[in-house]
Amino acid sequence: MDRNYDAVIVGAGLAGLRAAIELGGQARVAVISKVFATRSHSGAAQGGIGAAVGNEEEDRWEWHMFDTVKGSDYLGDQDAIEIMTRDAARTIYELEHLGVPFNRTRDGRIAQRAFGGHTRDFGKAAVKRACFAADRTGRVILDTLWEQSLRKGIDFFDEYYVLSLMMNGAGCSGLVAYDFATGDIVSFHSKAVLLATGGAGKIYKTTSNALASTGDGMALAYRAGAPLEDMEFVQFHPTGIYKLGILISEAARGEGGILRNAEGERFMERYAPVIKDLAPRDLVSRCILEEIRAGRGINGKDYVHLDLTHLGADVIGHKLAEIVGFARTYAGVDAAREPIPVQPTCHYMMGGIAADADGHVIADAGGTPLAGLFAAGECACVSVHGANRLGCNSLLDTLVFGRRAGVTMRDFIQNAKPRKPFATFRKQAEEQLAGLMAADGPEKIGAIMAEMQETMMERVSVFRHAEGLQAALSTIRELKERCMRISIQDKGCRFNRNLVEAIELGHMLDLAEVITAGALHRQESRGAHWREDFAKRDDENFLHHTLVRLGGEGPQIFSRPVTITRFQPQERTY
């Protein structure tokens, strides 16, 4: 089947839906999502969205910008960060006007709370900057945007999985997708394609991410020739529930929660004397693992305690209800009475498809746009998060740059001429699927996936060194070989999860290779990327973005300079 649209958006999370709302009513828009729209992982965001609206105390966008630059360990592009933090207040008011039910202050304005790495007056003390709706902020924004996009008459193709992008020398002219419910292959021809497919946490064993977070958009762009940027920077959130990785929001510490080691000590006081438990995530995750290495994990095991017992029933009941429920259901812990066992969990990809602040996917270090292809949200690297993202900047990123991509696409569509549909891409996709369906090798998808996840967790997570990274790289390449010899046991055409999972695994292995190659290449420690064999930041040699393009021999690494405007790199202490 063939379908024609002005714009096709892949992914129905916040970035995709925000772009869709911008385009709706002015262009024919399709949103394609491999899960039903409201199941998108944006809905799992808990703590809040950052903006210097100053409802609780004095705040300025310049302070927010400084915190984001410092949080990024000076790798974020400061022009893009300025755009984001300046646009933050407008974004919050826009969400409120669309109907997002934020918590309120006593005088009826949007309530705010403290969050990791967000400070007043360029680092003097913590500031209340996160706007929130209890601890389900992502969920209520996702619902609101989805409901608004229904109103705008946007066509949703839920449970469709994208197989390939229609890319040639002239740019992108659509994509080929697989209808999960029927097994049909559908060509979507369009003037513009937006990739807004989110993260890839499932590459790691312990993650807060959904089963759907397999980095499909990043891998599709990479395979189509677009470079990926800064993929070695993978965020580990300090407080995942022990063994499970389920997220316990930073809002727990924003509301006053405290991390304690086996001795009951508030150990963050030693590492970050000014903002203590509200230090950025890269730092807190490393500190937790340092405590565990020093034998101060709880009961000698690999976790510490998150103590909320002193917060009182009101805060726990009204502002942290969701996470208290998670602790009860999954850890059997009553957070009002006892501490929650936590350990770092893979949470967010700072890197992604190299994109500019207007949503263009860029082809090279000079920033040349790839015609017709756009990216926004976690799957893109603009780069506003640099080497480490601050909490509550991800929702802001999706909304600011989702909207900007929508605006850019609207202009692009008006001027773009419809291109001749290509039948070759569909034919290639059909052959690829037929080949997979016939696959009858000895290897099991589940086993390869588990080995990839364990390898990445063990060797390419918080602490890294050359030897481990080399070993990981050869394991990943071996797994890619083994992936050629899998079998698809489900031969049916309806809801064939077996088939889709095989494709997802291929995507994740490609990304695991890029992450590891980038980590090996970057011989310094910056933000979330900590090399035990190069334990210092090295601005002389590595104050640049890593770009990786797929070449004939595999990943090819090159670089792009960081844009520095207002804040010169300094030592990063909290």
Added chain:
Amino acid sequence: MECTFAVYRFDPAVDRKARYQHYTVSAEPTDKILDCLNRIRWDQDPTLAYRASCAHGICGSDAMVINGRVALACQKLVRDFQTANNFVIEPLPVFQVLKDLIVDLAPFFKKHRAVRPYLITNGNVPEKERLQDSENQQFIEPALRCILCASCTAACPITRVNPDYLGPAALLRAFRYICDSRDTVPLERLKALDNDDGIWGCKTMWWCTEVCPKGIPVTKCLGQIKRLLKKGDAQA
């Protein structure tokens, strides 16, 4: 420990009728039912179909019937059941089965859309945020916990006998907008629900509240709609 799973299997494209397939899974008491299903699919039978994504009760994908009760597979642990580690897993009732544990939720979302699930205002947009009392936000807060998993609507006895009944989930969303002080058309919204397929379809059976995985007092919220309509009648 060993757990046995009898899982509902049906592919309308090839099967004439449904059957129950038996699997044995080795599981810890703290494993989620979803973990067990994943293990069946990864290690034993890749053809088993079910929906799942976030795996911690926030995306709403994996509502199904576990040992006779509607629940999320990712929110129930093996230890939550006293059935000697024997499990029967079936798709949500009411909806048409597309394959195994996957049902067609199109009718569910059609009803959702029918209540105009978005804020309607008179268009006067202030420069900053609209003001809203914290008490008002807290009043609608229970409804904001809804993850659209369809558990309540599937469990509702009225839904089973009246396919046109809006059902608890759509009515809960209507409550959220009727009672949001920022919305300017609550009376229109109330009027649209003032019939037997709307709010009066609810016979206060409590099943929705009973099964809600987010602990929402659904029946009470629906009761607020009834109260507002009765108050309106009295005033007229």
